[in-house]
Amino acid sequence: xxxxxxxxxxxxxxxxxxxxxxxxxxxxxxxxxxxxxxxxxxxxxxxxxxxxxxxxxxxxxxxxxxxxxxxxxxxxxxxxxxxxxxxxxxxxxxxxxxxxxxxxxxxxxxxxxx
Amino acid sequence: xxxxxxxxxxxxxxxxxxxxxxxxxxxxxxxxxxxxxxxxxxxxxxxxxxxxxxxxxxxxxxxxxxxxxxxxxxxxxxxxxxxxxxxxxxxxxxxxxxxxxxxxxxxxxxxxx
Numbered sequence: 001x002x003x004x005x006x007x008x009x010x011x012x013x014x015x016x017x018x019x020x021x022x023x024x025x026x027x028x029x030x031x032x033x034x035x036x037x038x039x040x041x042x043x044x045x046x047x048x049x050x051x052x053x054x055x056x057x058x059x060x061x062x063x064x065x066x067x068x069x070x071x072x073x074x075x076x077x078x079x080x081x082x083x084x085x086x087x088x089x090x091x092x093x094x095x096x097x098x099x100x101x102x103x104x105x106x107x108x109x110x111x112x113x114x
Numbered sequence: 115x116x117x118x119x120x121x122x123x124x125x126x127x128x129x130x131x132x133x134x135x136x137x138x139x140x141x142x143x144x145x146x147x148x149x150x151x152x153x154x155x156x157x158x159x160x161x162x163x164x165x166x167x168x169x170x171x172x173x174x175x176x177x178x179x180x181x182x183x184x185x186x187x188x189x190x191x192x193x194x195x196x197x198x199x200x201x202x203x204x205x206x207x208x209x210x211x212x213x214x215x216x217x218x219x220x221x222x223x224x225x226x227x
Contacts, residue, residue, distance in 0.1 A: 033214060042219035043204065056214070091157065102148050103215060105157040 004106035006092050012112045018080040021109045024073055025094030033103060034067055034077050035091045043091070049075065050097065082113045116141040118205050120218035127195050127225050135190040135221050137179075137205030144210040147188040149179055152202045152220075161203075164188065165210075175199070200225045 005024040013019050025032050034046040047057040049069045057067070064083070069075040079086055089110050093103035121136040139145065146165040150158040162173025169181040179190045188205060202222050206215040 035217075043217040045214050045216070048214050093158075102146075102160050102163050103158075105150075105159070107157045 004092055004094050004104050006090075006106035006109050008109055009107060010110045010112075012114065013082055015083055015113055016081045017113075018078065019082045019086075019111060019113075021077040021090050021092075021111070023075045023077070023092030023106060025075070025092070026104055027073065028096065029094035029104070030072070030097040031095040032069060032075050033093045033095070034075070035093065037089045037091060037108070046077070046090075079111075082111075084113045087112050116145075116207055116209060116213075116216045118207050118216055118218035120203075120205055120221050122221045123219075124222045124224070127223070129197055129225055129227055130194045133190070133192040133195050133199075133223070135203055135205075135223070137188045137190065137218060138186050139188065139205075139207040140186065141207065141209060145207050146210060147179070147181060148206040148215065149173065149177070149188075149190050150204045150206060150217075152204065154201070158204065161190070195223070195225050197225050197227060199223060 007022045030051050033048040036044050036046055044059055046059045047067045048055055052069045065079055067077045089108045091108045092106045095101055095103045117140045119138045148163045149161040151161050152158045161177050162171050162179055164171045164181045172178045177192050179188055181188050202220045204220045205218040208215045
């Protein structure tokens, strides 16, 4: 199993540009999570999906952020327009959907907005 | 809402020293508890987890953690650390059921020779 796959690994973009982060969860996992990691705030849950359906997006900081999961093997997190304060590492994680399995994390996307 | 507190922001130890990292959570119901490790530049990896049974849980690389329900704690321990244990350690909790993991802010461990 290739694990949770995220792309790109690094993204540098100018303020105001649209950024799209991608995630492929582990096959058979029916829960998918997007987290943001910063020095100041640690790991914050942005949004999660069960069976491709968004369950809780209360962690999405602003309307500039949106996430989709069109099918069981793909999810995107989009920021439009991007701002310097969005600079962070964005992690995707997936889980079989039972609470005590824990999550498998992807390698993350390091986003820098200049 | 659940929350997780990790008391130590940065711990510096010499090789072979014993380690204990504190973790307390706030939630009155049944919980699942986890410790994750993040090596420099890498993603989070599961070290160990507790969801029922023996409150002393053994994980990978010689780590263990003890769930003390009365103290709402799940401290991580290792009898003798190695330089390769240098990493950031995150405690996480979720309520029984399928609620998302809530993470503590992490403890950075630096092991020096």
